[in-house]
Amino acid sequence: MQHIVTLLIAIVIFGMIIGIHEFGHFIVAKLHKIQVNQFAIGMGPRILHFQKGETEYSLRLFPIGGFCSMEGEDESSDNPNAFEKKAIWRRMTVVLAGAIMNIILGFLLIAVLLCTSQKVPSTVIAQFAQTTDATTGETITAAESERSGLQVGDKIIAIDGSHIFSTTDLIYKLQTTDAKSFSVTVKRDGEKITIDPVTFHNDNTEGLLDFAVQGKSKNPVTVLSYAAKDTVATAKLIWMSLIELVSGKYSLQDLSGPVGTVSVIEQAASTGENVLERVQSVLNLTIFITVNVGVFNLLPIPGLDGSRFVFLLIEAVRRKPIPKEREAMVHFIGMAALFLLMILVTVQDVSRFFQ
Structure with a gap:
């Protein structure tokens, strides 16, 4: 069924x-x-x-x-x-x-x-991952990016010179690179500054995503503005993937046709704890x-x-x-x-x- x-x-x-x-x-x-x-x-x-x-x-x-x-x-x-x-x-x-x-x-x-979401995402850092010091019991940062110089309230504009339009850009950049550190341009207190090098590492998960971003309230302006930015980010992601395919980073074995896409749709339709999350997953795909x-x-x-x-x-x-x-x-x-x-x-x- x-x-x-x-x-x-x-x-x-x-x-x-x-x-x-x-x-x-x-x-x-x-x-x-x-x-x-x-x-x-x-x-x-x-x-x-x-x-x-x-x-x-x-x-x-x-x-x-x-x-x-x-x-x-x-x-x-x-x-x-x-x-x-x-x-x-x-x-x-x-x-x-x-x-x-x-x-x-x-x-x-x-x-x-x-x-369908509670908030509209942004590229502004809301908080860093935290952990508890085993010796003192104090709450300390678990984010290497904070130790590298990023701060709460920083708006990430570019990573290694590549413009960051949305969280799609951000996640793609961090998850598809072999680099250990990055040059990050942020907007802080109205000024653009570049921090180099920045290392992303979450001590709790051992992953690269070591911070959460701020969510904006939903209204026609924030929704349509972010939708436009994320559309550009998705198109850019696809363009970069095509370049990487031509350059040899990916091979023919990494491609999927209609049959493979149906399999991915089945995975998306079963991802989530409730119907809304599954619908969101299918919409993303x-x-x-x-x-x-x-x-x-x-x-x-x-x-x-x-x-x-x-x-x-x-x-x-x-x-x-x-x-x-x-x-x-x-x-x-x-x-x-x-x-x-x-x-x-x-x-x-x-x-x-x-x-």
Whole structure:
């Protein structure tokens, strides 16, 4: 029963993320009066479909993709409402709209998540870990960062020159580095100061997180402000992960596809002592996935939106489009490579499942 519930949750998450992405392309195309021939959620055989006006809408069997097919997008057309007939800036906004909608969805879900919390987080140190001196019985600090010079009330702005937007940035920086000490820039009494070196170590837990941050009261300003910062932090985290993947820090074995993601969703859905905490856990994962989809689609990889945007930039510079046959071939090769990668990762996920 639990596996069925997890699968349903995964379908809802994938469907929402794919749907909002394709809806971004769709709604901006409609705003620019571009003819949309097909709007589909999912891939493969059609489960449901209907025609409304010029557009066929369909729900397909496999929730691993979707598409918004526009007139004159991949072939020549004499239709005045064809994609290729519109101004370059209009086509650029259509191409970018899907990824932007994924990032906006992440922003909105972060705001929703904050509304379920008692306080809005910050990067201001509220207190350090403490322990009791075995000899004197006095309460003393258990935080190496306090002994290094950080103080209660310090607002952490940057670590090793990397800007800290939210606690997402902070935790990622501390948990994914092999460094023993850091250069930390804080705002203290209205002034920026840099403390170097700073070592983070909690004597109680032996972990790096040796302090707690202040929570702000919830209101529209604090919620939306932090949601924006955390969206940027999540996008930055994904970008840094991609760089580390390319640089060789991570390998193909560290990647997960749809099957592996379902397994992670099952873990998230069972994390927490009550329903609210489990919902928060699933929301956190959904935020990461949708921002990931947005950022990844902006990369100039053939077959992705980022690559289509690059072709439009080249057209703007050359003042004439690249022949559609050549562009289509580039996108076909890119999509074939991405599908091959997905197959390899899926096989890897399935093998992990049986192991």
